[in-house]
Amino acid sequence: GQQxxxxxxxxxxxxxxxxxxxxxxxxxxxxxxWYKQRPxxxxxxxxxxxxxxxxxxxxxxxxxxxxxxxxxxxxxxxTQTTDVGTYFCAASGxxxxxxxxxxxxxxxLP
Amino acid sequence: SAVISQKPSRDICQRGTSLxxxxxxxxxxxxxxxxxxxxxxxxxxxxxxxxxxxxxxxSGFVIDKFPISRPNLTFSTLTVSNMSPEDSSIYxxxxxxxxGxxxxxxxxxxxxxxxV
Numbered sequence: 059g060q061q062x063x064x065x066x067x068x069x070x071x072x073x074x075x076x077x078x079x080x081x082x083x084x085x086x087x088x089x090x091x092w093y094k095q096r097p098x099x100x101x102x103x104x105x106x107x108x109x110x111x112x113x114x115x116x117x118x119x120x121x122x123x124x125x126x127x128x129x130x131x132x133x134x135x136x137t138q139t140t141d142v143g144t145y146f147c148a149a150s151g152x153x154x155x156x157x158x159x160x161x162x163x164x165x166x167l168p
Numbered sequence: 169s170a171v172i173s174q175k176p177s178r179d180i181c182q183r184g185t186s187l188x189x190x191x192x193x194x195x196x197x198x199x200x201x202x203x204x205x206x207x208x209x210x211x212x213x214x215x216x217x218x219x220x221x222x223x224x225x226x227s228g229f230v231i232d233k234f235p236i237s238r239p240n241l242t243f244s245t246l247t248v249s250n251m252s253p254e255d256s257s258i259y260x261x262x263x264x265x266x267x268g269x270x271x272x273x274x275x276x277x278x279x280x281x282x283x284v
Binding site for chain 2: 089091093099100101103104105106148150153154155156157158159160161
Protein backbone atom coordinates (compact mmCIF):
# COMPACT_ATOMS: atom_id res chain seq x y z
CA GLY A 59 0.00 0.00 0.00
CA GLN A 60 0.98 3.62 -0.30
CA GLN A 61 3.10 5.25 2.37
CA UNK A 62 3.16 8.87 3.34
CA UNK A 63 6.07 10.31 5.28
CA UNK A 64 5.57 13.41 7.36
CA UNK A 65 8.08 15.75 8.99
CA UNK A 66 8.85 17.05 11.49
CA UNK A 67 7.48 14.76 14.18
CA UNK A 68 7.39 17.53 16.75
CA UNK A 69 7.51 21.32 16.52
CA UNK A 70 7.58 23.81 19.34
CA UNK A 71 7.04 27.45 18.40
CA UNK A 72 6.51 30.69 20.22
CA UNK A 73 3.09 32.19 19.74
CA UNK A 74 3.21 34.41 16.70
CA UNK A 75 5.84 32.36 14.88
CA UNK A 76 5.09 30.47 11.70
CA UNK A 77 4.84 26.67 11.40
CA UNK A 78 5.15 24.28 8.49
CA UNK A 79 4.69 20.52 8.20
CA UNK A 80 5.58 18.49 5.13
CA UNK A 81 4.30 15.27 3.62
CA UNK A 82 6.07 13.19 1.01
CA UNK A 83 5.09 10.11 -0.95
CA UNK A 84 7.17 7.91 -3.24
CA UNK A 85 4.15 7.46 -5.49
CA UNK A 86 1.80 9.91 -7.19
CA UNK A 87 -1.22 10.66 -5.07
CA UNK A 88 -4.71 11.14 -6.44
CA UNK A 89 -5.44 13.55 -3.63
CA UNK A 90 -4.23 14.50 -0.19
CA UNK A 91 -6.21 15.52 2.85
CA TRP A 92 -5.18 17.31 6.00
CA TYR A 93 -6.60 16.69 9.45
CA LYS A 94 -6.12 18.28 12.85
CA GLN A 95 -6.37 16.31 16.08
CA ARG A 96 -6.55 18.28 19.28
CA PRO A 97 -5.15 16.64 22.43
CA UNK A 98 -7.68 14.04 23.57
CA UNK A 99 -9.78 14.55 20.46
CA UNK A 100 -10.38 12.85 17.16
CA UNK A 101 -9.13 13.87 13.70
CA UNK A 102 -11.07 16.71 12.12
CA UNK A 103 -10.95 17.34 8.40
CA UNK A 104 -9.29 20.56 7.28
CA UNK A 105 -8.93 20.41 3.51
CA UNK A 106 -8.56 18.23 0.45
CA UNK A 107 -6.14 18.95 -2.40
CA UNK A 108 -6.65 17.29 -5.75
CA UNK A 109 -4.94 19.26 -8.51
CA UNK A 110 -1.24 19.43 -9.29
CA UNK A 111 0.26 22.61 -7.82
CA UNK A 112 -2.95 23.44 -5.98
CA UNK A 113 -2.82 26.04 -3.22
CA UNK A 114 -5.68 26.60 -0.82
CA UNK A 115 -5.97 29.00 2.08
CA UNK A 116 -8.07 28.96 5.21
CA UNK A 117 -7.45 32.14 7.18
CA UNK A 118 -3.90 31.68 8.54
CA UNK A 119 -3.50 28.18 7.06
CA UNK A 120 -2.03 27.63 3.60
CA UNK A 121 -2.07 24.19 1.98
CA UNK A 122 -0.03 23.23 -1.07
CA UNK A 123 0.03 20.17 -3.32
CA UNK A 124 3.21 19.61 -5.27
CA UNK A 125 3.41 19.77 -9.03
CA UNK A 126 4.18 16.06 -9.21
CA UNK A 127 1.44 15.28 -6.68
CA UNK A 128 3.95 13.52 -4.46
CA UNK A 129 4.28 16.08 -1.72
CA UNK A 130 2.22 18.53 0.24
CA UNK A 131 2.66 21.11 2.94
CA UNK A 132 0.64 22.93 5.55
CA UNK A 133 1.82 26.34 6.67
CA UNK A 134 0.37 28.27 9.58
CA UNK A 135 1.14 31.98 9.77
CA UNK A 136 1.44 33.65 13.16
CA THR A 137 0.52 30.66 15.30
CA GLN A 138 -1.91 30.98 18.17
CA THR A 139 -2.41 28.75 21.20
CA THR A 140 -5.58 27.44 19.58
CA ASP A 141 -3.41 25.89 16.85
CA VAL A 142 -2.05 23.33 19.31
CA GLY A 143 -2.57 19.74 18.20
CA THR A 144 -1.31 17.10 15.83
CA TYR A 145 -1.59 17.72 12.11
CA PHE A 146 -1.89 14.71 9.83
CA CYS A 147 -1.77 14.43 6.10
CA ALA A 148 -3.64 11.49 4.62
CA ALA A 149 -3.96 9.96 1.17
CA SER A 150 -7.00 8.03 0.03
CA GLY A 151 -6.45 4.69 -1.62
CA UNK A 152 -8.26 2.85 -4.38
CA UNK A 153 -10.68 1.37 -1.85
CA UNK A 154 -11.24 4.85 -0.38
CA UNK A 155 -9.37 3.97 2.79
CA UNK A 156 -7.10 6.66 4.24
CA UNK A 157 -3.40 6.19 4.80
CA UNK A 158 -2.18 8.67 7.37
CA UNK A 159 1.19 10.29 7.68
CA UNK A 160 2.96 10.02 11.00
CA UNK A 161 1.72 13.45 12.08
CA UNK A 162 3.38 16.60 13.37
CA UNK A 163 2.65 17.51 16.96
CA UNK A 164 2.56 21.28 17.31
CA UNK A 165 3.12 22.99 20.63
CA UNK A 166 2.61 26.74 20.82
CA LEU A 167 4.31 28.47 23.72
CA PRO A 168 2.53 31.61 24.97
CA SER B 169 -21.26 16.09 7.02
CA ALA B 170 -22.24 12.89 8.82
CA VAL B 171 -22.45 12.72 12.59
CA ILE B 172 -21.12 9.60 14.31
CA SER B 173 -21.98 8.43 17.80
CA GLN B 174 -19.29 6.10 19.11
CA LYS B 175 -19.62 4.10 22.33
CA PRO B 176 -18.12 3.56 24.79
CA SER B 177 -15.88 6.61 24.99
CA ARG B 178 -13.46 4.78 27.25
CA ASP B 179 -13.13 1.53 29.12
CA ILE B 180 -10.72 -0.34 31.34
CA CYS B 181 -10.81 -4.07 30.71
CA GLN B 182 -9.21 -7.15 32.15
CA ARG B 183 -6.87 -9.11 29.94
CA GLY B 184 -8.49 -12.08 28.25
CA THR B 185 -11.88 -10.39 27.96
CA SER B 186 -13.53 -8.81 24.92
CA LEU B 187 -14.94 -5.36 24.27
CA UNK B 188 -17.41 -4.38 21.57
CA UNK B 189 -17.32 -0.82 20.24
CA UNK B 190 -20.31 0.62 18.45
CA UNK B 191 -20.61 3.36 15.84
CA UNK B 192 -23.95 4.80 14.81
CA UNK B 193 -24.09 7.22 11.87
CA UNK B 194 -26.90 9.69 11.33
CA UNK B 195 -27.05 8.94 7.60
CA UNK B 196 -26.61 5.96 5.34
CA UNK B 197 -23.01 5.42 4.27
CA UNK B 198 -21.58 2.76 2.04
CA UNK B 199 -18.25 2.25 3.71
CA UNK B 200 -17.14 2.45 7.31
CA UNK B 201 -13.56 2.19 8.45
CA UNK B 202 -12.05 1.16 11.75
CA UNK B 203 -8.73 2.64 12.87
CA UNK B 204 -6.42 2.10 15.79
CA UNK B 205 -4.29 4.86 17.25
CA UNK B 206 -1.69 3.79 19.76
CA UNK B 207 -0.56 6.40 22.29
CA UNK B 208 1.31 9.22 20.60
CA UNK B 209 1.14 7.50 17.22
CA UNK B 210 -0.64 7.92 13.92
CA UNK B 211 -3.81 6.15 12.83
CA UNK B 212 -3.57 2.65 11.42
CA UNK B 213 -6.41 1.15 9.42
CA UNK B 214 -7.73 -2.09 10.90
CA UNK B 215 -10.44 -2.93 8.40
CA UNK B 216 -13.11 -1.69 6.06
CA UNK B 217 -16.66 -2.66 6.99
CA UNK B 218 -19.01 -3.12 4.08
CA UNK B 219 -22.71 -3.70 4.47
CA UNK B 220 -23.78 -7.12 3.31
CA UNK B 221 -20.31 -8.58 3.00
CA UNK B 222 -17.38 -9.54 5.17
CA UNK B 223 -15.04 -6.86 6.35
CA UNK B 224 -11.74 -6.39 4.56
CA UNK B 225 -8.80 -6.54 6.96
CA UNK B 226 -5.42 -4.86 6.59
CA SER B 227 -2.17 -6.69 6.97
CA GLY B 228 -1.52 -7.52 10.61
CA PHE B 229 -5.17 -7.59 11.62
CA VAL B 230 -7.31 -10.72 11.62
CA ILE B 231 -11.00 -11.41 11.93
CA ASP B 232 -10.62 -13.68 14.96
CA LYS B 233 -9.03 -10.86 16.92
CA PHE B 234 -11.12 -7.97 15.56
CA PRO B 235 -14.50 -9.27 14.39
CA ILE B 236 -16.62 -6.62 12.73
CA SER B 237 -20.33 -6.48 12.08
CA ARG B 238 -22.12 -4.18 9.63
CA PRO B 239 -25.81 -5.08 9.80
CA ASN B 240 -27.01 -1.96 7.95
CA LEU B 241 -25.83 1.26 6.33
CA THR B 242 -25.83 3.29 9.55
CA PHE B 243 -24.25 0.99 12.12
CA SER B 244 -21.13 -1.06 12.74
CA THR B 245 -19.39 -2.74 15.64
CA LEU B 246 -15.77 -3.68 16.23
CA THR B 247 -14.92 -6.27 18.88
CA VAL B 248 -11.47 -6.47 20.41
CA SER B 249 -11.20 -10.09 21.47
CA ASN B 250 -9.07 -11.84 24.06
CA MET B 251 -7.46 -8.56 25.01
CA SER B 252 -3.91 -8.07 26.17
CA PRO B 253 -2.19 -4.88 27.39
CA GLU B 254 -0.82 -4.41 23.86
CA ASP B 255 -4.38 -3.72 22.71
CA SER B 256 -4.49 -0.56 24.81
CA SER B 257 -5.18 2.11 22.21
CA ILE B 258 -7.74 4.50 20.89
CA TYR B 259 -10.12 2.90 18.42
CA UNK B 260 -11.93 5.13 15.93
CA UNK B 261 -14.55 4.55 13.31
CA UNK B 262 -14.72 6.72 10.22
CA UNK B 263 -17.02 7.23 7.27
CA UNK B 264 -17.08 8.98 3.95
CA UNK B 265 -20.10 11.27 4.22
CA UNK B 266 -22.88 11.01 1.63
CA UNK B 267 -21.77 14.38 0.27
CA GLY B 268 -18.52 12.82 -0.89
CA UNK B 269 -14.80 13.20 -0.32
CA UNK B 270 -14.75 16.96 -0.80
CA UNK B 271 -15.76 17.34 2.82
CA UNK B 272 -13.34 14.71 4.08
CA UNK B 273 -13.83 11.72 6.26
CA UNK B 274 -15.79 12.02 9.47
CA UNK B 275 -14.49 10.33 12.59
CA UNK B 276 -16.21 9.12 15.70
CA UNK B 277 -15.00 10.56 18.97
CA UNK B 278 -13.00 7.42 19.68
CA UNK B 279 -12.90 4.69 22.31
CA UNK B 280 -9.97 4.90 24.68
CA UNK B 281 -9.23 1.34 25.75
CA UNK B 282 -6.94 0.37 28.60
CA UNK B 283 -6.25 -3.32 29.18
CA VAL B 284 -4.94 -4.28 32.60
